[in-house]
Amino acid sequence: MLVTQLKIAYRSVLRNRRKTAVTFFAVCFGTASIIVAGGFFDYMFYALHAATVYGQHGHIQAYAHGFMEKGVVSPFSYMIEDFNEFNSRYSKVPHVRFIMPRIQFSGIISNGDTTGSFVGLGIDTNKEREMSSFSIGSGPAIRITSGNYLKKGDKNVIIIGKGLADAIGVKAGERVTLLTNTESGSINGVTVEIAGIFESFQKEFDDRAIQIPIETTQNLLRIGNKFQTAVFVMEDSSHVDSTVNILKDAFAGNGGQYEIRTWKDLALFHNSTVALFSRIFFVINIVIALVVVLGIANSISMSIFERTREIGTVMAIGTKPNQVVIQYLLEGIIIGLFGGVAGILVGVITAKIVSIFGIPMPPPPGGTRPWVAKITPPFLIYIRAFATASLAGAIASLYPAIRASRLRIVHALKQT
Amino acid sequence: MSHNHFIEFCNVSKDYQLGDVIVPALKNINLAIKKGAFMSIVGPSGSGKTTLLNLMAGLDVPGKGEIFFNGLSIKNLSRSQLANLRLKSIGIIFQSFNLIPVLTVYENVEYPLLLQNIPKTERRQRVTHLLEAVGLDSRHHHKPDELSGGQRQRVGIARALVTRPSLIIADEPSANLDSHTALSIIDIMHRLNKEEEATFIFSTHDNNIVRLTDEVIRLKDGEICSLPS
Ligand SMILES: Nc1ncnc2c1ncn2[C@@H]1O[C@H](COP(=O)(O)OP(=O)(O)O)[C@@H](O)[C@H]1O
Ligand SMILES: [Mg+2]
Numbered sequence: 001m002l003v004t005q006l007k008i009a010y011r012s013v014l015r016n017r018r019k020t021a022v023t024f025f026a027v028c029f030g031t032a033s034i035i036v037a038g039g040f041f042d043y044m045f046y047a048l049h050a051a052t053v054y055g056q057h058g059h060i061q062a063y064a065h066g067f068m069e070k071g072v073v074s075p076f077s078y079m080i081e082d083f084n085e086f087n088s089r090y091s092k093v094p095h096v097r098f099i100m101p102r103i104q105f106s107g108i109i110s111n112g113d114t115t116g117s118f119v120g121l122g123i124d125t126n127k128e129r130e131m132s133s134f135s136i137g138s139g140p141a142i143r144i145t146s147g148n149y150l151k152k153g154d155k156n157v158i159i160i161g162k163g164l165a166d167a168i169g170v171k172a173g174e175r176v177t178l179l180t181n182t183e184s185g186s187i188n189g190v191t192v193e194i195a196g197i198f199e200s201f202q203k204e205f206d207d208r209a210i211q212i213p214i215e216t217t218q219n220l221l222r223i224g225n226k227f228q229t230a231v232f233v234m235e236d237s238s239h240v241d242s243t244v245n246i247l248k249d250a251f252a253g254n255g256g257q258y259e260i261r262t263w264k265d266l267a268l269f270h271n272s273t274v275a276l277f278s279r280i281f282f283v284i285n286i287v288i289a290l291v292v293v294l295g296i297a298n299s300i301s302m303s304i305f306e307r308t309r310e311i312g313t314v315m316a317i318g319t320k321p322n323q324v325v326i327q328y329l330l331e332g333i334i335i336g337l338f339g340g341v342a343g344i345l346v347g348v349i350t351a352k353i354v355s356i357f358g359i360p361m362p363p364p365p366g367g368t369r370p371w372v373a374k375i376t377p378p379f380l381i382y383i384r385a386f387a388t389a390s391l392a393g394a395i396a397s398l399y400p401a402i403r404a405s406r407l408r409i410v411h412a413l414k415q416t
Numbered sequence: 417m418s419h420n421h422f423i424e425f426c427n428v429s430k431d432y433q434l435g436d437v438i439v440p441a442l443k444n445i446n447l448a449i450k451k452g453a454f455m456s457i458v459g460p461s462g463s464g465k466t467t468l469l470n471l472m473a474g475l476d477v478p479g480k481g482e483i484f485f486n487g488l489s490i491k492n493l494s495r496s497q498l499a500n501l502r503l504k505s506i507g508i509i510f511q512s513f514n515l516i517p518v519l520t521v522y523e524n525v526e527y528p529l530l531l532q533n534i535p536k537t538e539r540r541q542r543v544t545h546l547l548e549a550v551g552l553d554s555r556h557h558h559k560p561d562e563l564s565g566g567q568r569q570r571v572g573i574a575r576a577l578v579t580r581p582s583l584i585i586a587d588e589p590s591a592n593l594d595s596h597t598a599l600s601i602i603d604i605m606h607r608l609n610k611e612e613e614a615t616f617i618f619s620t621h622d623n624n625i626v627r628l629t630d631e632v633i634r635l636k637d638g639e640i641c642s643l644p645s
Contacts, residue, residue: 001530004523011518313514316475317575318503318531320496410476413510 005323009330012303013338019302024339026295027389030288031343032350034385039351039377040359041281045274046376049237051201052270054134055142057263058100058231059240062090062247065259067228075105076183079226080258086230093246095239100127101227103217107180109160109210114168119208120158120178122217122227125150131233142211147172147196154213159196163207172196178210182222190220201363230258237263289388292336296396300332304404311404312412321405328401329394336393340386347385351375419484421448422615423472423583428481430467441467443638445481449617451582454609456626457619459635465619466587468635472617473506473585474498486582503531507576507614509586509605513568515560515575521547522556525574532579546574549611550604566597573604577612586618590625602628 013020053059063071067078080086083101091099103122108115129149132142142159150159158178160170170176172194179189192212200206218224232247234240240262251258264271304311311324319327358372419426430442442464449455457465470476471483474490475498482489485501493501502508515524522543529539547553550570560568569589576584586605590598602625609616626632634641 001533004519004527004530007523008516008518015518309512309514310516313510314516314527315499316473316502316508316510317528318499320499323531410470413475413514 001323002326005327005330006334009327009334012307013331013334016303016306020299020335023295023299023335024342027292027336027339027392028342028346030292030295030392031340031385031389032347033288034285034388035344035347035377035381036350036354036375037281037284038381038384039347039375040373041277042378042381043374043376044277047371047373048270048273050134052267053237053263054131054233055201057266058131059234059237059263060232060244060247061261061263061266062230062232062251062258063228063261065257068259068261071228075228076221076223079223079228080230082225083227083230084225090230090232090247090250093243093250095235095243097233097235098127098130100124100131100231100233101214102229102231103214103221103223103227104229105180105217105221107178109164109168109176109178111168111170111174111176116164116168117208118160118164118178118210120180120210120212120217122212122214123150124214125154126152127233128211131231134233142198142200144196144198147194150195150211150213154195155216156190156192157195157216158192158210158212159198160194161206161209162197162199163203164209165194165197167207170194178212178220180220182220184222188220188222190216192216240264285384285388289392292339292389292392293396296332296335296393297400299335300328300397300400303331304328304400308407308412308415311407312409312415315407315409316413324405325398325401328404329397332393332397332401333390334393336390336396339393340389343389344382344386347377347382351377419487419489421484422451422453422486423447423449424484424487425471426482426484428471428478428483430464430471430476430479441638442471442478445638445640447633447640449615452609452613452615453631454606454616454629455618455631455633456629457617457633457635458621458626459619460621463635464638465635467638469585469587469617469619472583473508474501475508503528503579505581505583507579507581507584509569509572509576509584509589509618511588511591513560513565513572513592515568515571517560520557520559521552521563521571524560524571525578528575528579542578542580543574546578547571549577549608550574564597565593566601569593569597569601570604573601573608577608577614580612580614582615584614584616584618586616588619588621590620590622595622595624598622599624599628 064078064080071078087099101124104119106117106119109118144159145162150157174194175191176194177189177191179187182188214227234243244260244262247260315324355374355376358374361371361373363370425445425447428442428445432439432441445468457468459465471478482491490498490501516527519527525543525546526539529542547556550573552567552570555563555567560571590601593601605616606628608614620626
């Protein structure tokens with residue numbers, strides 16, 4: 001019986017070709033939209049993740065115990081003693097690509113005429129550059145707008161955020177003096193050359209930031225080989241959680257000298273953005289599902305209206321009401337399935353074509369640089385889109401189908 | 417009181433509500449029909465023929481009175497039970513044929529057997545037999561819209577008989593056919609009445625057809641004028 005009901009459903013759908021076509025395209029378009037929108041958001045998340053990890057935080061950061069809580073107040077009390085020792089001990093952990101040191105500090109910057117305050121980041125220039133080269137989505141977090149990046153072996157050289165450079169009126173190639181407190185509480189200064197001027201995603205950051213080779217920083221602060229943050233760069237993001245566990249165990253075995261944060265703990269902007277866009281995508285998904293449901297419901301209702309006498313006939317012959325419900329549910333599901341399959345094809349092709357050209361995107365909130373988005377639907381989106389279409393088919397036809405099964409036979413038979 | 421007729425109507429009335437007006441379609445009908453009858457119901461348009469046949473077929477329920485099928489009242493049967501009764505015991509032939517347009521001739525005739533869960537080989541046997549009996553053995557794979565009116569009605573007859581019902585109801589089965597085709601359709605029905613031992617009750621207002629039937633019920637304004645002799 002079900003085979004024959006499928007036959008009737010399938011052939012009836014094909015028979016009303018022109019009317020079905022409209023619904024079919026609505027379902028197809030809806031499914032494709034979910035895939036394209038999903039693929040777009042997926043790429044945004046990916047780009048955002050890459051920018052966050054490879055442009056800023058690395059995958060995992062470790063600090064001396066207590067730093068997270070009290071590091072801001074007394075940075076010198078929470079330093080890791082020796083980078084080389086730390087590095088040789090932990091860079092062998094599986095899936096760790098490399099570890100690099102950072103020191104954040106603040107001070108006063110002056111070109112003799114104008115003075116401003118800065119937030120400095122002491123870095124291993126080569127490793128920072130290597131890390132940012134993995135950021136495929138949107139490039140490194142900072143971009144040199146004039147002059148050069150720091151080179152290996154540079155001493156007494158900095159790069160400076162565009163906002164800060166403008167504020168104190170300096171250009172690449174000029175010299176400035178940095179003043180800061182040392183570990184012992186005295187004041188130390190150094191005259192440095194500006195190698196280049198950079199822009200990052202965030203203007204507030206560029207208004208205060210400078211980057212300095214780590215050796216110069218250690219000399220300025222008079223802290224020898226100490227450093228503040230160990231940035232772990234992994235082979236990819238999938239091993240972060242397992243590696244965190246390995247490191248925690250290792251650190252605990254070492255008397256708990258160190259504490260840990262992952263890029264997710266640090267990337268509040270990333271997290272809230274992902275949460276926001278996930279919600280937006282969910283709403284888009286619901287709206288599309290509604291449109292698809294209404295389209296199919298309309299199509300099935302019309303089909304039932306036009307075939308009232310057929311319904312009267314099959315019920316007169318002895319078809320049970322629940323079998324009538326199944327008959328029209330099948331019709332809705334068939335439209336949903338066919339539209340869903342076609343929609344997946346259209347979605348895949350659209351995603352491929354759009355990705356070849358790319359979508360020019362404006363700078364992110366607070367950012368400074370435009371970027372290019374692609375459409376990369378993950379496998380789950382296909383399942384989600386297909387499920388939406390076929391489920392919509394079933395849901396949409398349920399009410400019309402039940403109504404059909406409640407038709408009074410003698411009335412239905414009178415319809416022409 | 418015992419009800420040992422094949423079909424029995426006891427004081428059956430049926431009204432329709434048309435806005436505020438109540439239209440009496442059948443008034444206090446009493447009748448009894450024997451098994452194997454080949455009977456026509458005649459009467460002018462609006463006399464209640466369709467209403468009477470719908471009640472007999474279990475498609476509608478009477479306002480007053482009771483209908484017995486094989487001695488059993490069908491008064492309190494549910495929709496689903498009535499559907500079962502029709503499926504097992506009643507074949508219906510429609511004035512406008514009412515074939516399922518997307519199914520082939522063969523599939524249309526097979527449809528009621530699928531509802532009954534008859535196994536495939538038996539289905540094939542019965543469908544082939546009936547399509548042969550109505551002279552359509554070469555048309556198995558045609559769609560209804562590829563057939564003439566007379567051919568469609570023959571498919572309709574085959575579909576009504578394929579479940580071997582004891583009662584066949586046909587409301588003006590030849591009204592949509594030319595007079596020559598109409599007669600040949602009634603001929604086929606008459607032959608199957610004998611061969612398949614099924615009771616045929618159909619309405620018509622064609623006197624040429626009435627003459628071919630064994631018994632006649634004449635209706636006028638919802639009342640029976642003359643019972644079968
Ligand atoms: N659904 C209905 N609503 C209102 N009146 C109806 C309905 N069906 C039939 N009638 C009326 O009942 C009477 C009998 O109708 P019907 O049984 O169709 O007669 P026939 O089949 O002999 O033409 C007519 O007066 C008709 O107008
Ligand atoms: Mg009538």
